[in-house]
Amino acid sequence: MVVLVLAAAACSGSASDGTSTPSEPEQVSAIQLCGGLVSSAAAPALERVLESSRFVIREGKENADVASIAKALESAYRAGRMVRDTSIPSCDISGALKDIDSDRYYPTAYLRFRATSKNEGVPDYMPGAKDAGAKGWAGFRKHTIAFDCISPRVGSTSEVPLRITAAFRSKWDKGQAGEAALASDYVTLAHSAALAVAEALGCDARGGLPDRPEGLPKAEPASSESPTSGASAAPAG
Secondary structure (H helix, E strand, O other): OOOOOOOOOOEEEEOOOOOEEEOOOEEEOHHHHHHHOOOOOOHHHHHHHHOOOOEEEOOOOOEOOHHHHHHHHHHHHHOHHHHHHOOOOOEEEEEOOEEEOOEEEOOEEEEEEEEEEHHHOOOOOOOOOOOOOOEEEEEOOEEEEEEEEOOOOOOOOOOOOEEEEEEEEEOOOOOOOOHHHHHHHHHHHHHHHHHHHHHHHOOHHHHHOOOOHHHOOOOEEOOOOOOOOOOOOOOOO
16 A cells, blocks of 8 residues: 655745745644544554654544544434444544655554444344454554443443444554554554543443453454454545
């Protein structure tokens, strides 16, 4: 997968001679991104993955926070059989611009979520229909975690829990670190996002998620049957 060359930066404002001057996106730290999805413990992992100590808020990209994602997941459960059709906001992450081989790139990644439940009536023989408890899937530059949320706020029960999937995916293919060196960082970031949402929704026992990513069950290899949202990289511009 190839990260496409970034388009020229947008211009705004005026110089004293009347010409426009380039406007740079707002720069923030890792923990300021995604409104609580990236914890202080997970911030170093994001910095390693995107090889950035500062990140940018880019126009036109989603920067959803924990509260808005939790609200959307709650609405999805209450939609019953239409649970999968409810739009769940995501968070697109961009590191500061990098100059590589005479081109400029934003190192990018995202955190995305999905909601399912037994309310949607998927037959038991369908892949994933019987999944329960915390599970993980490991793939190339990505990690996905699914868990059950039993919550008075949501109205979900042990018989019909809200099943939440949280996925971290890096689209940065110009980095220096190898895949093996970053695999645990992908887990850390997916776990941080999943735990933040579980706590926001008041999931019983935080959805069965451990305090630390090292306590997660061994991940399965990602496949076409695993809930690993997104398969291919999109342009960085």
